[in-house]
Structures are given as structure tokens and as C-alpha cells.
Amino acid sequence: MNTFKASDGLEIAYALDDYADPWRPADTVILVHAAMGSSLRFYAWVPHLARDFRVARIDMRGHGATQHPGPGQLSVPRLAQDVVELADHLGARRFHVAGSSAGSTVAAKVAIDYPGRVLSLGAFACTGGIRHSLQDQNSWVKKIGEKGLAAFLRETIADRVDLKSAQPGFVDWFIGESGKTSVAVLEQFVPMMRQFEFVADLPRIRCPTLAVAPGGDPIHTVEQYRVLPERIPSCELVVYDGLPHNITDAVPDRCARDYHAFLLKLRDS
Amino acid sequence: MPLSSIMHEMTASDGLRLGYSVDDFSDPWRPRETLILIHAAMGSSRRLYKWIPALSRHFCVVRPDMRGHGRTEIPGPDQLSLTRLTKDVIELADHLGLARFHLAGSSAGSIVAMRTAIDFPERVLTLANFASTPGLKPSNIDMAKWVSGIKAKGFRDFLEETIEERFPNVQDKGFLRWFIDESAKTDVDLFARFGPMMKAVDYTADLHRIKCPMLNVMPGHDPLGSKAQYEVYRQHVPHSEYIWYDGLPHNITDSVPERCAEDLLRFLLKHRAS
Numbered sequence: 001m002n003t004f005k006a007s008d009g010l011e012i013a014y015a016l017d018d019y020a021d022p023w024r025p026a027d028t029v030i031l032v033h034a035a036m037g038s039s040l041r042f043y044a045w046v047p048h049l050a051r052d053f054r055v056a057r058i059d060m061r062g063h064g065a066t067q068h069p070g071p072g073q074l075s076v077p078r079l080a081q082d083v084v085e086l087a088d089h090l091g092a093r094r095f096h097v098a099g100s101s102a103g104s105t106v107a108a109k110v111a112i113d114y115p116g117r118v119l120s121l122g123a124f125a126c127t128g129g130i131r132h133s134l135q136d137q138n139s140w141v142k143k144i145g146e147k148g149l150a151a152f153l154r155e156t157i158a159d160r161v162d163l164k165s166a167q168p169g170f171v172d173w174f175i176g177e178s179g180k181t182s183v184a185v186l187e188q189f190v191p192m193m194r195q196f197e198f199v200a201d202l203p204r205i206r207c208p209t210l211a212v213a214p215g216g217d218p219i220h221t222v223e224q225y226r227v228l229p230e231r232i233p234s235c236e237l238v239v240y241d242g243l244p245h246n247i248t249d250a251v252p253d254r255c256a257r258d259y260h261a262f263l264l265k266l267r268d269s
Numbered sequence: 270m271p272l273s274s275i276m277h278e279m280t281a282s283d284g285l286r287l288g289y290s291v292d293d294f295s296d297p298w299r300p301r302e303t304l305i306l307i308h309a310a311m312g313s314s315r316r317l318y319k320w321i322p323a324l325s326r327h328f329c330v331v332r333p334d335m336r337g338h339g340r341t342e343i344p345g346p347d348q349l350s351l352t353r354l355t356k357d358v359i360e361l362a363d364h365l366g367l368a369r370f371h372l373a374g375s376s377a378g379s380i381v382a383m384r385t386a387i388d389f390p391e392r393v394l395t396l397a398n399f400a401s402t403p404g405l406k407p408s409n410i411d412m413a414k415w416v417s418g419i420k421a422k423g424f425r426d427f428l429e430e431t432i433e434e435r436f437p438n439v440q441d442k443g444f445l446r447w448f449i450d451e452s453a454k455t456d457v458d459l460f461a462r463f464g465p466m467m468k469a470v471d472y473t474a475d476l477h478r479i480k481c482p483m484l485n486v487m488p489g490h491d492p493l494g495s496k497a498q499y500e501v502y503r504q505h506v507p508h509s510e511y512i513w514y515d516g517l518p519h520n521i522t523d524s525v526p527e528r529c530a531e532d533l534l535r536f537l538l539k540h541r542a543s
Contacts, residue, residue: 018273019318023443047294047322050273169298253326 001065004089006082008073013065014086015039017046018054027119027267028092029053030083032103034125034248035189036149036178038064041100041249048256053096053263058086060103062185074188076196080109084117096263098122098210100248102193105129111205112198120266121209121232122259124248125217127224128199128231135159135219137194141187149186150179159218160246174249202231209235210262212255216242236262272318274332276340279364281357283348288340289361290314292321293329300543302394303329304371305358307378309522310463311424311452313339317375319526323534328371333361335378337459349462351470355385362392371537373397375522377467380404387478395540397484397533399522400491403501404470408494412468416461424453424460434492438517439524448523476505483509484536486529491519510536 001013020026029049033041039057049055059066061074087095096119099107104126111121130137144152153175161171209232213225229237238258240247248255274290281287308314314332324330334341336349362370371394374382379401386393402408419427428449436445483506487499502509512532514521522529
């Protein structure tokens with residue numbers, strides 16, 4: 001892991017993977033993980049992308065090897081600013097950004113607030129905010145406080161992963177990784193995400209966008225995912241039929257292949 | 270743009286510092302299998318970066334810099350031999366806690382890999398040989414001419430003059446420039462020891478001791494080694510597999526790296542230990 005200092009002094013960790021030909025310019029892709037866990041959750045994406053692109057994976061504030069934010073140091077605009085400051089740190093004037101679930105909210109916020117910087121947006125399991133989702137995420141926080149994060153995840157795993165097709169060992173690993181997250185951080189992070197809505201801002205996303213949605217998600221309806229192609233001027237939607245919420249963890253190779261094809265089409269057009 | 274792999278270091282039993290990189294995007298909940306991949310003479314493990322995306326999703330890929338190359342120190346007068354190079358492979362595996370591992374090499378790196386498989390059969394799960402005879406004695410390489418050319422002109426000019434012979438199949442000028450830049454980092458005096466050492470080697474008689482699955486990926490049109498010279502494994506390692514790259518000259522691992530990596534991946538998946 002590498003680190004840089006954000007403009008408010010917090011130390012931010014990121015992984016950088018680059019197997020692109022050193023003699024040609026390669027665009028930078030920044031991946032933003034979902035709530036809980038860290039950039040590690042994107043490990044399977046890297047080999048698909050990093051032969052053609054320089055791939056940076058950020059650990060969001062309070063997650064992975066990044067420091068925990070102090071009072072007043074956690075907001076969606078601040079998380080988006082971290083992404084842009086990482087791009088600055090990497091010397092990437094313009095970059096592609098993609099995120100998963102809560103990370104896709106951050107990625108979309110980057111595309112909304114910094115249109116001059118973003119080449120394209122990859123929005124995986126992204127709605128225009130989670131306030132109207134089928135579950136109350138604030139009740140998650142209460143349960144996590146009572147039972148612990150790992151027990152909460154184990155009880156609700158079928159909302160996230162299709163257990164019939166999941167590979168043996170994957171679920172335990174996923175719970176182990178996600179379960180490392182600080183409950184104190186989640187107690188701030190989840191309500192912040194819950195009240196953050198950006199449906200009205202979606203038309204301001206000017207870059208080409210790929211939206212990939214789970215088709216069998218107990219947390220959001222497919223209609224909620226459709227607001228992206230409805231409101232973003234240049235957005236294609238791909239629905240993975242039958243899969244619950246965590247497509248980026250459960251079918252990472254499929255996600256990365258679709259995202260890679262989208263990026264190559266942009267690069268070569 | 271820089272390549273990203275982070276270099277690690279270890280100390281060999283004779284005190285030399287050895288550099289190596291590790292790239293691993295395999296599923297963490299499965300039994301991990303490791304591939305040690307050894308570069309050719311000149312340059313370093315960086316020459317193999319294009320192989321990593323294909324292989325590292327399934328295997329932990331470890332690329333050592335051979336003695337005198339890349340980030341590994343230049344060996345002293347008594348610190349360079351084929352035996353010592355094979356010991357470095359085993360000591361690297363020990364350092365990483367690997368009882369058994371897959372092993373592959375390109376050209377001179379394959380001479381090291383094959384010798385390791387002969388001498389340490391209990392450690393090597395599978396062996397992949399890219400473009401090499403068993404030692405350079407049975408090859409057509411005129412090492413004395415190479416060494417005198419490099420000593421007279423320096424690495425860069427020697428490479429500039431011979432680059433078209435190496436890569437008649439490559440049009441990408443950026444790649445050719447990069448190949449020369451990387452290879453020209455090699456220490457001239459080190460090469461003047463390394464090349465002739467390899468040229469003195471012929472272990473054809475020991476090949477029958479290779480018992481693990483073996484893949485030979487061979488250039489079909491190589492002035493440095495004829496088809497007959499490269500077919501020696503058919504006789505001595507009858508269970509070994511062959512893939513010929515018709516029409517291609519020696520440096521297949523640089524000129525068609527992704528094809529090499531995909532063929533290696535297929536072979537490795539077929540022979541996975543777990």
C-alpha cells in the first residue's frame with residue numbers, strides 16, 4: 001500500500017497496479033470500494049484492467065489502511081475530494097472513476113462536482129441515494145452495535161450474495177474482510193450515506209457512464225437502479241439478472257470484464 | 270509510466286542481496302499456488318511484466334532478478350555459477366515458505382529453471398521451458414562474438430545494431446526502444462562472465478531426471494537454435510509437451526508475451542496441485 005496526505009491532514013492509503021506498456025500513455029482508473037472492508041475487495045478486478053490502465057484503489061476514510069476521520073472529517077463531498085486529491089497525487093489530470101455501492105455514490109459525486117476531471121464513470125450497484133431503499137440502513141447500525149459486524153453480515157448474507165452460486169470459502173472471506181471495519185466508523189458512515197441524495201444532480205454527470213445493477217437485490221428495486229440511465233445523459237445500464245446486492249464481490253470477473261470493455265471502447269473511439 | 274510491482278529483497282546464503290517481485294490477485298480463500306518465473310539474460314524480471322495480468326489472477330507469481338541483473342547485486346568472483354543460480358531459486362522458495370512450486374523460465378532463465386528441476390525434483394511441481402536448449406553449448410549462439418561486440422561497443426550500441434535480427438516480427442518502435450533501454454542496464458563485465466558460463470553448459474545427459482510435467486514453448490524459426498536442437502526434450506523427457514510458434518525468432522517471451530502467458534496458464538491450470 002502507498003499513502004498520501006489529504007488536504008485536511010488525514011493519511012489516505014491506496015494500492016497502485018500498473019502493467020501497461022511503459023512507453024505509451026495509459027489512463028488512470030480509480031476504484032472506490034463499498035462500505036465496509038477496503039480496496040482489497042477489488043483485488044480480482046486488477047488483472048483485467050491493469051494491462052491497459054493504471055489502476056489505483058483507494059481505502060476510503062475510516063476503512064482499510066486509511067486513518068479514521070475525526071469530528072467534522074467525514075462527508076460525501078470530502079470522500080469525493082479524497083478521490084480527486086489522489087488523482088492529483090498520481091499526476092492524473094483526468095481519470096476514470098468507478099465505485100461499488102456506497103463507493104459508487106462517492107464516484108458519482110466526483111463526476112458531479114469535478115466534471116472537468118472525470119473521463120468516465122463506472123457505477124456498480126448505484127442508485128441516486130439509498131434513502132428510499134427497501135431496507136433501513138440505520139437499523140443495520142443498531143443491529144451491528146448489538147451483535148457485532150461479523151454476526152450481522154452472516155445473518156444477512158443472502159441479501160448480498162447468491163449462496164447457490166457462491167464459491168466455497170468466498171463467504172467466510174468476505175465476512176472476515178468486511179468484518180474488520182470499525183463499528184464506530186460505520187455508526188457515522190451509514191447514516192451519512194442514508195441521508196445523502198443526488199438524484200437531482202444526476203443530469204450534471206456529463207461523462208460517459210456505465211451502470212451495472214443487480215437484478216435480484218433485496219436492498220433496492222431494479223427501478224431504483226434505472227434512475228441512472230433515465231437521468232444521466234450518456235449512460236448505459238447492464239442488469240445482472242437474479243443476483244443480490246454485492247455483484248462487485250460475488251461476480252468480480254464479470255464486472256471487471258464488462259467495465260474493461262466499456263473503457264476500451266471509450267479509449268479506442 | 271512506471272510499472273507498479275513492488276520489489277522485495279532477501280539475502281542468499283552467500284550474503285548476496287537478491288531482488289524479487291510478487292504479484293498475486295488469486296482468490297485468497299483457495300489454496301495458494303506459486304509460480305517462480307525467471308527472466309532471460311540481460312535486463313531483469315521487468316521484461317516479463319506483460320505476463321502478469323493473465324497469470325496472477327490464478328497463481329501467485331514471483332519474479333526473481335538473477336544474480337547481477339535488475340535489483341539483485343552483482344556477484345563477486347566466486348559467486349556466479351549455474352549451481353549457485355539454482356540455489357538462489359531454492360533459497361527464494363525457502364524464504365517464501367514454499368515446499369513446492371511451479372517453475373518457468375525464458376532462454377537463459379530457463380536453463381536455470383530446468384537445472385533446478387533436475388537437482389531438486391521434490392520441490393518443483395511443473396516446469397515450463399521457453400526457447401531454450403539444455404545449456405547454451407548445444408545452441409548456435411556465438412558467445413565470443415557477442416561478448417567482444419558488447420565490450421567494444423557497449424550494450425546500447427550492440428543492441429541497436431542487432432535489434433532487427435532479434436525482433437523482425439515487431440513493428441512497435443516504442444517497445445524496441447524500451448527493450449534496448451531495459452537490456453542496456455545490464456553490467457557489461459557481468460555479461461562477459463554470465464554469457465560464457467551459460468555457453469559452457471550442456472546437461473542433455475541429465476534431462477531424463479525431469480519427472481514433473483514439462484511444457485516446451487519453442488520458436489519455430491530461430492537462428493540461435495534449430496528445430497532439431499529444440500526437440501531434444503522429446504527424446505529425454507518423453508512425457509513433455511510441445512508448443513511451436515511457427516515462423517518466430519528467438520525472443521518469443523518478449524515479442525509475443527501474452528501468447529506465452531496464455532499457453533503457460535493453460536498448462537498450469539491443467540496441472541494445478543489443488
